[in-house]
Amino acid sequence: MSREKTIKYTEYPSADQLSREDIDLLTRAWNQTQNAYAPYSHFKVGACLSLEDGTTISGSNQENASYPAGLCAERVALFSAAGTHPGKKIIALAISAKNQTNDLLDPVFPCGFCLQVLVEMERKQQKPIRLIIGNPNTRVLVFDSGGDMMPFAFDAEQL
Ligand code: THU
Numbered sequence: 001m002s003r004e005k006t007i008k009y010t011e012y013p014s015a016d017q018l019s020r021e022d023i024d025l026l027t028r029a030w031n032q033t034q035n036a037y038a039p040y041s042h043f044k045v046g047a048c049l050s051l052e053d054g055t056t057i058s059g060s061n062q063e064n065a066s067y068p069a070g071l072c073a074e075r076v077a078l079f080s081a082a083g084t085h086p087g088k089k090i091i092a093l094a095i096s097a098k099n100q101t102n103d104l105l106d107p108v109f110p111c112g113f114c115l116q117v118l119v120e121m122e123r124k125q126q127k128p129i130r131l132i133i134g135n136p137n138t139r140v141l142v143f144d145s146g147g148d149m150m151p152f153a154f155d156a157e158q159l
Contacts, residue, residue: 005151012140022094022132022142025050028058029073029094030136036060036073042100045073045108049081049093049129057081073097074114078121090121092130093146107134107141110149118146119153 012018015026025048032046040063048058059076074095081090097108110118110131122128122145131149134140143149 007151008144008148010142012134012142014138015134015136015140018132018140018142021050022092025056025092025094026096026132026134026140028056029132030096030098032058032060032073033096033098034060037062039063040065040067040070043097044099045095045097047073047077047093047095049077050091051081051085052089052091055085055088057085072111072114074110075117078114078117082121089125089127090129091127092132093118094132096133096135098135102137104135104138107138109133110146112150115146115150116153119150120156122146123155 015023028048029046032048033044036044038044038061045061048056050056057077057080059073059080061073062076063070095108095110098104118129128145128147131143131146132140
């Protein structure tokens with residue numbers, strides 16, 4: 001039997017069409033690219049998430065000469081939230097990135113590891129996390145849930 005899962009998202013031609021709150025979160029994510037430590041890839045990613053009480057927590061990618069030791073911006077922000085505000089639900093996560101020449105024409109999507117972490121956090125908090133993804137020069141994609149981007153995520157219940 002052939003089945004189909006569709007990926008649902010809303011696309012905005014540019015960030016100024018978003019709600020005030022989403023513009024704010026995405027701007028914070030964009031500003032966070034400045035804090036990336038990316039001497040190897042020269043690819044700077046910024047993330048900013050909001051908690052249910054309105055607190056925002058940011059992260060940027062942090063690389064290392066031992067390449068796999070580095071961490072993506074999304075996981076820096078997600079683990080920081082879990083470590084410093086345990087039990088508080090994450091409402092939304094904005095992601096923005098810039099390459100060395102700042103000429104990205106498309107949003108930069110989270111890698112599979114970050115999606116896996118995001119999906120487990122959604123399950124843990126029993127609430128989806130909205131994703132707002134884009135740069136000042138690109139269209140912006142909004143997903144209602146990280147799970148929408150990774151519909152077949154590995155699940156702890158299968159362990
Ligand atoms: N990176 C992120 O921070 N987030 C992503 O979603 C994709 C990739 C980082 C990891 C590495 O420092 C650099 O971008 C190039 O892969």
